[in-house]
Amino acid sequence: TARDPGADGVRNVGADAGADTARATSRCPVGLGVLTEIMSTIDISETYDDWMHIGFSLIDFCKQDGIDLNDGLELFKMYSQRNPSKYDESNTIDQWNHWVSRDSERSERGSVNTTERSASGDTDSGSAGNSKITKGTILRLFKNKNEKRFSELKLGSKVDLEILNELDKVSGNSIVKVHEIKHLEIYKKTKASIEAIMKSRGLEPIHDYVSRECSNVQFYSECDRHGYKICCRHCNFEYPREHIPVNKDIAPTVFNLLVNIKDDNISNKDTSQVAKKMISYKNLIYTVDNKWYLYNETSGIYENKNDLEVMNEMENVVSLMLEEGYEEEWFNWVNKINYKENLIKELKVKCFKRVALDNCDFLLGFENGVYDLTSNTFRKGGVDEYVTMKCGVAFESNGGTDESEGLAMEVLKGIFPDPEELQFALNRFCLCLEGYNREQMITFAYGYTASNGKSYLMERLRQALGDYSGTFPVTLLTGKMKGAGEANSSLVEFNKKRFMYCSEPEAGSKLNTNYVKLLTGDKIKARGLYSDKEKEISPTYKIFVCCNALPNFDVYDEGIARRIRLLEYRTRFCDNPKKKNERLLKKYTIEEELCIARGLMKLLIKQYTSLKQNGYKYSEPKAFSSMRKLYLNDNKDVITDLLLENYEQGDDKDYVKLTDIKNTLKQGGIKEKDVISIKKLVEETFSEVEF
Structure with missing residues (x-):
């Protein structure tokens, strides 16, 4: 079947899906x-x-x-x-x-x-x-x-084969008399025009007769609500002027029958030299996993394409060369589907490259270019840098603090009112810009109150980081490790990511210590579902686990202790704030959320620059540090049992001194003396506690 690159479909549709x-x-x-x-x-x-x-x-x-x-x-x-x-x-x-x-x-x-x-x-x-x-x-x-x-779509009825047969006869220069053409509504033309088509080899002789000033015929088709017609790119030639009253499904057939007359020798036409010419205009690569990527000359980002889109790029090259004054014989070959298919095969051979895409840990792709974290500059991506991933927002280079940064900071300060804790959070988040596993850590976004903003902030970070971010099921951390060679599609999603987060683990479930170590420290081999090939995944990502109660590990040791950091979300957002830790719940529009994402990106880039100047060193707030140390204490369950054994829930008039609680823990063999940590344990053990 012949196909018109300018229209959808090949021939009219006919099928009865209800039949056997x-x-x-x-x-x-x-x-x-x-x-x-x-x-x-x-x-x-x-x-x-x-x-x-x-x-x-x-x-x-x-x-x-x-x-x-x-x-x-x-x-x-x-x-x-x-x-x-x-x-x-x-x-x-x-x-x-x-x-x-x-x-x-x-x-x-x-x-x-x-x-x-x-x-x-x-x-x-x-x-x-x-x-x-x-x-x-x-x-x-x-x-x-x-x-x-x-x-x-008339999929339940058969196409009128007589129409197609008559078109075949007309385009094939068969000896056909006018009275044999029953379906004159196809053309709506006179006897003379039909005879002219029969006597000629397609439309070129007609074009040459009515458009004598045009010496470079190049046909294309148009199909709209009025019908179908064929035009020339270099003059005002139209055929027929009244349109052919057919739908888009049959239009490509008409085009191919009248213009793209089948050339039995088209398969023998040269594709090698044409492919070289195409490549000189377009930076195309065809990768080992059978994917096309086209280099965007404006942004420097390689964009994923399929075969059909590459075919369209061929036509763009022809149009560009015509504008530059080139006239090549193969311009007419490219219109023929058989030749296009052969040319695609040739291009796959010539454009094949075994390259590592998105392999630079310190380049961050955007829709309009790349940001170089090493030099702190925004620029066009290099041809040999092979950046394909993009953030979810465009890069904005305006200096100072704009509206988007102000809105993003408003959200952050509402969640982290303490300046020291806010700076710590920004440092944790800004390291997600790079693909370097600098710290080998997992961060728990912990908040024992409801509506504390942690999920909302995770969503805005994902919106800002776009292709570099993702989510994963928490069962990946709580389940048993997959055996060698077993499929694990969730793990495959970590490849090339820089920010990954999951939601609350189920109550009572424990995190797999060995698996957390593996995810945060080593290269991992993973195989997707239905795939027989393994991928080696480097830990370019930073993992965040959202939770209202800190989960336990199946085993505690020094190896897991050094890998954990906590971010506490103390603020509670509600409609009627009364308590000290409560803030008014504000609902943002979709446009404002996009603005917040843009502002977050700007803040994180500034924070990363500052952190790099400080040698990537930053301090952990004392409150977070104390809570982390207590959390990692293997006696956590023992502490809870001691509290339940010695204390019970009272009413508003009942109280107990923190010093008494400390002495109780001391008598039970617990050495923890930090007041903040004791508060956290009491809050997690009893409901509605006030200090």
């Missing part, structure tokens, strides 16, 4: 544009078997409708990416290729049992037993999801 899947081969072709819409609409599969069924159905779809299997792979990758927790690109590609091979073997042998081993060693079970999975599976899912759209 065995009749799928009798359906009429569906275009790439429509198939893209279908794959974007159907529900994502939750199990491996469902995912595999979609893959086999899509392969059959491509084969039955003449869609290139490489385009089918791009669609399958797009579909699989909608389930990010299970997506692994290299495994998706391997499975697709494996299924294509199996489908071909099945076609040669006839119906076979589909319960086999997949490329990754997983069992392909439930694949319709001894029957072939067809495109009807996908059509049925689409109809169930959006029956109205299914009807609009």
Whole structure:
């Protein structure tokens, strides 16, 4: 099937999803544009078997409708990416290729049992037993999801093949008489114009006759609510002037029949020299995990692209060269889909690079450039720096303190009213800008009160850091360590991140000491779900655990003690603040939250610069230090038991002196004398305590 790069689809759609899947081969072709819409609409599969069924159905779809299997792979990758927790690109590609091979073997042998081993060693079970999975599976899912759209696309009716046959005859210069063209509504033209098309080889002779001043014909198509027509980029030629009254699905077919007349020798046209020319205009790389990246000449960021987007870049290069006055024979080749596919293959070979992306720990990518933490400068990213990740806000270089910084500081001061504790928090957060594992620590964002702002602050930090941030399930820290070679998709998400946080552990659960040490100190190997390849993940990230009660570790030792820091969130935000630690709850708009994120980024960059000048040395507030020491004391449970044994909850008139509590603990063999720490233990043991 021929395809017009300027329009969606290939040919008009025809299929009856309600019919038995065995009749799928009798359906009429569906275009790439429509198939893209279908794959974007159907529900994502939750199990491996469902995912595999979609893959086999899509392969059959491509084969039955003449869609290139490489385009089918791009669609399958797009579909699989909608389930990010299970997506692994290299495994998706391997499975697709494996299924294509199996489908071909099945076609040669006839119906076979589909319960086999997949490329990754997983069992392909439930694949319709001894029957072939067809495109009807996908059509049925689409109809169930959006029956109205299914009807609009006329997926339940067959295309008028007579129209297509007549177009084939006209474009193929067959000897066809006017009275044999029954469907004159396609053209709405006179007998003379139809005869002119039949006698000519496409539209070029007509163009040359009516636009004699234009010596550089370059056709493109337009399709809007009025219909379809073909124009020339270098003159005012339009054909037909009244538009062809067809929809977008059949429009590409008309374009290919009238303009892109199939050249049987197009596959033999040179692609090597053309690919070199393309590369001279565009910095493209094709990586070992089968991903395209295009260098943005303005920001210096490498942007991820798919095959279809790279095809569009080819057309942009042609337009640019035309503006520069170039006239090359291959400009016309690029319009032909067969040549484009061959050129894409050539580009993949010439652009292949085994490079490490986002590998500089001290570069921070933004939409408009990169910030160099080493030189404290904002600049364009270098071609050889391979920065692909971006923060969630644009970099703003204005000096001084602006509105966004003021709003961000308002939030921070509300959460950390003590200046010393605020500076400590800023130092902890600003180290998330770099990808260097400087401290090998885990930070507990601890607040025993409700509505203390810790989750809100984590969300704004994630918004500011964008691609460099993420969340993970707390079970990663409380569960058993995975065995060598076991899949762990949660751990794969840590790769290249700089800020990762999780929510409250379940009551009574204990953190896995060895796993916390591993996460904070060493390189880790992880394998995603459905993947047979392991990734080595460096600890570029800083981990924050949000909790209302500090969790216990299964084992306490010096190794875990040095890895822990605490941030206490004492403030309680409410509608009617009365107590000393209470503040008025303020609700921010979406625009204000984005402003807070921008302000946080500015504050953290300034704090990082200051911290670097001080040799990355900063002090821990005494209150945080005392609480941490008590928290790490292995006698914590013993202290709680002593308090419950000697004291009980009283009313408003009852009280006890802190010195008495200290003496009780001392008699129980506890040496802790810090008043602040004792307060924390009493608050955690009894409810509604006031001092």
